[in-house]
Amino acid sequence: ADSAAIKRKGFDLLAGALATLGNEPDLFLLSVGGGKPGVANLPQKHLGKIGDNRMLSAIYSAADVFVIPSLQESFGQTVTESMACGTPVVGFDTGGIPDMVRPGITGYLAPVGDVAALAEQIGKVLRDPSKAREMGGNCRRIVVEEYSMDVQARAYARYYEEILVQS
Secondary structure: OOOOOOOHHHHHHHHHHHHOOOOOOOOOOOEEEOOOOOOOOOOEEOOOOOOHHHHHHHHHOOOOOOOOOOOOOOHHHHHHHHOOOOOOEEOOOOOOOHHHEOOOOOEEEEEEOOHHHHHHHHHHHOOHHHHHHHHHHHHHHHHHHHHHHHHHHHHHHHHHHHHHHOO
């Protein structure tokens, strides 16, 4: 996000969820974007805005889980970016996020605004590395099969052809 202070991006809820996961071994918050978010008593590194796609890909790929705590999100480009890098996603069940995050397949969802449920879903990914690897593979496969440029271009072409036929 441009700023962790934007309420609809939900960083305060993520901070609350992470605070309850304090006993997780090796828990570390790596964040990107504007502002300087912080979570008390948690090791963290904020990288700021990242303009280089390779660097962003390396960051997503290094993560065990990508969390999108948005309270409103039309599509969530960061979700597909993370999935393309094989990283499972945890987020709230809102907007376009549930179109991409398929519980137990590409990640997990929590009811909107439910900090305890968000923490629980993050913990599920962190505590089951085998399942996380499986979901990561599913993420990559689904992004290629459903969201790649070729797939989207073909879908638009079919749509335009349908419109032309109807007119």
